[in-house]
Amino acid sequence: MHIHIFWDSLSPSGLQMPVARSISSVLGVETSVSENHIRITGLDMTRKQVDAQALLDSIQAYKRRHEITDPILLVVHQDLFREGNRFVFGLARESVGAGVVSTARLSNEYYGMRGSDDDFIDRIVKEGAHEIGHLLGLPHCPDEKCVMFRPDTLDDMDRKKKTVCPTCRELLDQRIASSIDQC
Numbered sequence: 773m774h775i776h777i778f779w780d781s782l783s784p785s786g787l788q789m790p791v792a793r794s795i796s797s798v799l800g801v802e803t804s805v806s807e808n809h810i811r812i813t814g815l816d817m818t819r820k821q822v823d824a825q826a827l828l829d830s831i832q833a834y835k836r837r838h839e840i841t842d843p844i845l846l847v848v849h850q851d852l853f854r855e856g857n858r859f860v861f862g863l864a865r866e867s868v869g870a871g872v873v874s875t876a877r878l879s880n881e882y883y884g885m886r887g888s889d890d891d892f893i894d895r896i897v898k899e900g901a902h903e904i905g906h907l908l909g910l911p912h913c914p915d916e917k918c919v920m921f922r923p924d925t926l927d928d929m930d931r932k933k934k935t936v937c938p939t940c941r942e943l944l945d946q947r948i949a950s951s952i953d954q955c
């Protein structure tokens with residue numbers, strides 16, 4: 773099991789490696805980062821947002837074309853929405869191993885606060901690990917400190933720790949073990 777993190781060229785630069793390393797240690801999975809070559813689709817000019825489901829379609833098509841079986845997490849700077857949601861921090865489609873994370877609402881600056889790379893990296897890690905957790909079969913968790921808790925606000929995000937709770941850990945370990953067994 774190996775997670776490909778595709779970093780879009782317009783996403784904040786210089787954070788790729790610390791984010792990938794930290795996600796690896798939170799989940800206990802291998803990750804690698806590369807520049808994104810998937811076209812950003814689903815831009816809604818009225819909403820000034822990108823349709824996360826259209827992006828997942830693009831990732832799915834890219835995976836099929838390049839015969840990539842491992843999960844891909846795409847990191848973009850555009851704000852994301854999903855039909856029925858004003859915005860989403862990220863979205864994952866487990867059945868095809870495709871996930872996307874937006875950095876748009878993860879910076880302090882977005883909320884009119886002083887910028888901090890540490891805060892920014894922490895949140896990208898939590899959101900990235902959350903979506904990858906879904907790709908590995910984890911559902912949402914009621915423990916508000918757990919990475920698999922579903923955050924609605926930045927406060928929810930900041931309350932979470934960069935760890936998975938013991939229940940999610942157990943499930944995750946089972947998932948990782950079973951993925952190794954498959955050929």
Ligand SMILES: [Zn+2]
Nearest residue numbers: 902906912922
């Ligand atoms: Zn979720």
Ligand SMILES: [Zn+2]
Nearest residue numbers: 913918937940
């Ligand atoms: Zn949990």
